[in-house]
Amino acid sequence: MHSRQNRALRAAGGLVADEPLWLRCLLIGASFAIVGGLILVPLIYVFVQALGPGLHTYLDNLWRDPDTRHSIWMTLTVAPIAVLLNTVLGIAAAWTVTRFRFPGRTLIVTLLDVPFAVSPIVVGLMFVLLFGMQGYFGPALREWGIKIIFAWPGLVLVTTFVTLPFVARELIPLMEALGADEELAAVSLGANPWQLFWRVTLPNIKWGLAYGIIQCNARAIGEFGAVYVVSGRIDGETYTMPLRVDKLFQEYNMPASYAVASLLTLMALATLGIKLLLERYIAAQIELDDQKQLESQS
């Protein structure tokens, strides 16, 4: 709110320390040039290349190729599973570290961030070393008939690792800020854990949770390095959409490669759209909470 007032004041020429008009125009122009050249033009380029050979070819590239179709199906199954797993972890971890005080609490918060610092290729390698045929558990699992590396469970595992921090990182500061007062009140009034979660905690964190899930999902869809290592790239079996983009690129089938890329780009744009909506909801909720607090004080 504050910032909007500041900006409006500046626009009206209300601040002494404001930059002269020519400088302002220069800075704004430079910003448009940077974002245009680095982000907007690449965005347009994807669709120009994908739709260049005509709409008919574009749709053929997407739906007629069984391997491409399978890669879309693969991405649409692997990403939701990883997101679901990390949502459960995110809620459990955030509940544990924000509602209880115990030794090692800050260590858990730090550990939750580690996946951000590990190169995706190293992530893939770690799971190959564990579950591959040369790995520590691979041969034993194979005897049981369980295949993880070069199969979809491996894709799920590495994607879950890479996207592990997103939900937890969004929820921890939020639940810390909300405090436990409402939950303590609910428990003292006799709420059971089930009611406590669904009636008190979840309604309070839902927008933040949705925000974390959206980010987690975007990263899960786009993950490349880690799935590249564990997928083994078996046609029609372990390709995800980003891997399919790479395969078609290596085969010099550019229109098809850009067609798959355009689909991924549409998903990214949808993510941005939902994020904007959520940010507006979260801002409205904060304002509402502030008002409630003011009313209860007066």
Next chain:
Amino acid sequence: MLSLSVRRSPLPGMGLGFGVTMTYLSLLLFLPLGAVVLRASTLTPSGFWAAVWSERARAAYALTFGASAIAAVANMGLGLLLAWVLARYEFWGRRFLDALIDLPFALPTAVAGLVFSGLFVEAGWYGQFLVPLEIRGAYSRLGVVLVLAFVGLPFVVRTVQPVLESLEGEIEEAAASLGASRWQTYSRVLLPALWPSLVTGFALAFARGLGEYGSVQFVSGNMPFKTEIAPVLIVQRLEAFEYAEAAAIACVLLAGSLGSLGLINWLQRRSRRHA
């Protein structure tokens, strides 16, 4: 042991939450990290050294760390400019600009790599003007820096922007009324306030660059000694079934990225204390 030091809370779910979190972290974090270290330790010291410190590996580390650092520094400049404009000016298209900046977060990096290689080759939209000037943004080191700059751009903007927005206009007015020139206000008042967030943004962009693979794969061309990044070495060792050597290089990368994160965290805490 734990129950002694825990203040009892009437809220339920401590055991369940703690259990889920620790199981998850053990299976997904400790076990895999342990496997890499364990496998690397099966090498003899000289074998380990030969795997991680060959001439080719050194060139790859230099490119990985160098390109990430250059891209992150460039992002500090670009990010400060964008955050400044978004936080302080009201203009037509501001919301559009603001929304577009998050695209690199949401866009799969493979798409970014694909597009940048297409734009910067000789026949591409940018390449047709740049390649005659000997500026090659595809299949070159510059290409690696360019995609890393794209991938890291939102980090600096999104850490600096909220800080700039929270600064009161009155601080600058006070500085001006006390006789500070415009330049003094920027360098003595605003920059020190922004510095910690700039360092954080740099750190996040740098760490992201170190691990990035998907986009680089498309633009680098993977030429040994020239445009090969360190993760590529691991992939090659894996494809040759040299698991221990791959694990050794992974240990170096892990140490590098965790170490630089630790160092930057320390710098950040220090700069905040002195701010």
